[in-house]
Amino acid sequence: xxxxxxxxxxxxxxxxxxxxxxxxxxxxxxxxxxxxxxxxxxxxxxxxxxxxxxxxxxxxxxxxxxxxxxxxxxxxxxxxxxxxxxx
Amino acid sequence: xxxxxxxxxxxxxxxxxxxxxxxxxxxxxxxxxxxxxxxxxxxxxxxxxxxxxxxxxxxxxxxxxxxxxxxxxxxxxxxxxxxxxxx
Amino acid sequence: xxxxxxxxxxxxxxxxxxxxxxxxxxxxxxxxxxxxxxxxxxxxxxxxxxxxxxxxxxxxxxxxxxxxxxxxxxxxxxxxxxxxxxx
Amino acid sequence: xxxxxxxxxxxxxxxxxxxxxxxxxxxxxxxxxxxxxxxxxxxxxxxxxxxxxxxxxxxxxxxxxxxxxxxxxxxxxxxxxxxxxxx
Numbered sequence: 001x002x003x004x005x006x007x008x009x010x011x012x013x014x015x016x017x018x019x020x021x022x023x024x025x026x027x028x029x030x031x032x033x034x035x036x037x038x039x040x041x042x043x044x045x046x047x048x049x050x051x052x053x054x055x056x057x058x059x060x061x062x063x064x065x066x067x068x069x070x071x072x073x074x075x076x077x078x079x080x081x082x083x084x085x086x087x
Numbered sequence: 088x089x090x091x092x093x094x095x096x097x098x099x100x101x102x103x104x105x106x107x108x109x110x111x112x113x114x115x116x117x118x119x120x121x122x123x124x125x126x127x128x129x130x131x132x133x134x135x136x137x138x139x140x141x142x143x144x145x146x147x148x149x150x151x152x153x154x155x156x157x158x159x160x161x162x163x164x165x166x167x168x169x170x171x172x173x174x
Numbered sequence: 175x176x177x178x179x180x181x182x183x184x185x186x187x188x189x190x191x192x193x194x195x196x197x198x199x200x201x202x203x204x205x206x207x208x209x210x211x212x213x214x215x216x217x218x219x220x221x222x223x224x225x226x227x228x229x230x231x232x233x234x235x236x237x238x239x240x241x242x243x244x245x246x247x248x249x250x251x252x253x254x255x256x257x258x259x260x261x
Numbered sequence: 262x263x264x265x266x267x268x269x270x271x272x273x274x275x276x277x278x279x280x281x282x283x284x285x286x287x288x289x290x291x292x293x294x295x296x297x298x299x300x301x302x303x304x305x306x307x308x309x310x311x312x313x314x315x316x317x318x319x320x321x322x323x324x325x326x327x328x329x330x331x332x333x334x335x336x337x338x339x340x341x342x343x344x345x346x347x348x
Contacts, residue, residue, distance in 0.1 A: 006114060006115070006314055010111050010114050010115060013107055013110050013111045013114065016107050017104060017108060017111070020100055020104040020107055020134075021101050021104060023100050023137075024100045024104070025099050026099065027093060027097050027100065028093065028097060030088060030093075031111055033142070033144075033167055034163075034166065034170070037138055037141060037142070037167055037170040037171060038170060040134055040137065040138050040141075040170075041138075041170050041171070041173045042174040043132050043134060044135065046136050046171075047107075047127055047130060047131050047134075048131065049153065049347065050110075050127065051124055051127050051128075052339070052342065052343065052346070053119070054120050054123055054124060055107075055339070056335065057120075057125070058120045058150045059335045059338065059339070060335055062123045065133045065147050071306070074317065074320045074321055076121075076338050077271065077320065078122055078123065078313070078316070078317050080121065080124055080132065081313065081316065081342055082127070082313065083121070083124040083125060083127075083128050083311070084124060084342070084346060085309065085329070085345060086109075086128045086132075087142060105247065121200055123243055133258065134188070136205045139234065139252070139255065139256065139259070142252070143248065143252050146251060146252070147248055159228065161233045161234055164228070164233060165226070165230050165233070168226065169226065171255070171259060172222065172246070172258060180268050180289070180291075182287060183288045183321060184285050184288050184289060187281055187284050187285045187288065188285065189284070190281050191278060191282060192279040193275050194274055194281055194308075195278060196273050196276045197311075198271050198275065198278070199311040201267060201270045201274065202271060203269070204267075207315050207316070207318075207319045207341055208340065208341065209343070210315055211312055211315060211316070211341055211344040211345060212344060214308055214311065214312050214315075214344075215312075215333070215345070215347045216308065217308060217345050218308050221281075221301055221304060221305050222305065223307075224284075224301065225298055225301050225302075227299060228297055228301075229266060229294070229298070231294070232294045234328050237291050243270075250295075250342055253295065254295065254298055255297060256294075257301075257302050258298060258302070260302045260306075261291040
């Protein structure tokens with residue numbers, strides 16, 4: 001992974017971490033269930049996008065290494081896709 | 088919300104926050120995409136369970152307040168359910 | 175369940191059945207993966223909405239029967255919500 | 262798409278169509294919400310698996326055509342993945 005791409009992923013995760021800390025405060029200050037669940041859905045969505053970015057990065061890596069296109073790489077990528085559709 | 092229930096939710100969110108910090112380290116130390124996406128799915132699942140716990144708490148609140156059962160409470164609860172099925 | 179609500183659910187399911195038949199034709203006539211997956215997401219979304227309508231109906235039933243609000247009904251409803259967030 | 266792969270996808274969709282018809286009967290005969298939602302989750306899961314099979318097929322097609330690995334193919338595949346994570 002290139003340094004700038006790694007940093008971009010870490011930055012996104014730090015923002016997600018901040019969103020989870022925001023959720024803790026919302027629970028502590030007894031904000032409404034509706035507000036908390038809206039923020040929770042946004043946090044889960046942000047994490048899903050990190051997963052999609054990692055998958056995209058992985059597709060490009062296979063490509064750069066010339067590995068992409070063989071049977072093993074298709075199965076590895078499909079394993080990642082299945083992981084993303086969970087959770 | 089009772090104090091012990093609030094604390095239980097905050098504790099769960101702190102564990103989820105720790106999971107996100109774990110993800111940051113996994114990216115920084117270049118763990119495999121498969122490992123990262125497995126941990127990411129677990130984190131998203133943990134957050135979804137927090138959402139379900141908040142919904143359950145809300146159902147009990149309506150009950151305790153004797154509000155549950157009227158048209159407005161059904162619609163409010165359905166709004167929360169829709170929020171949980173997103174994200 | 176009232177007769178008109180039952181009919182509304184059956185009608186929605188018939189439309190979803192028609193969407194699945196449409197998917198069969200799209201595969202047979204080799205439409206693009208993008209078009210097929212767009213239609214498939216719409217079909218899955220339509221089925222999810224049927225699930226939400228059944229849950230809402232169930233909340234109103236508990237209410238009408240005066241059962242809503244007790245511990246057992248909260249747990250039964252939460253079981254349905256968990257089922258909807260799967261699949 | 263090869264003829265046998267196309268047939269396998271159509272067969273899966275026919276089974277999903279049968280599952281939706283089963284849901285119509287379950288609603289008509291007033292089976293419990295729990296039973297209906299369990300069958301509904303299974304149907305949605307079956308459709309998701311059809312989507313994953315189409316994506317996998319598409320990855321192999323890019324490969325066979327030697328297109329896989331360029332920027333455009335990564336973006337096209339990611340578009341399909343996003344579609345699958347919806348709905």
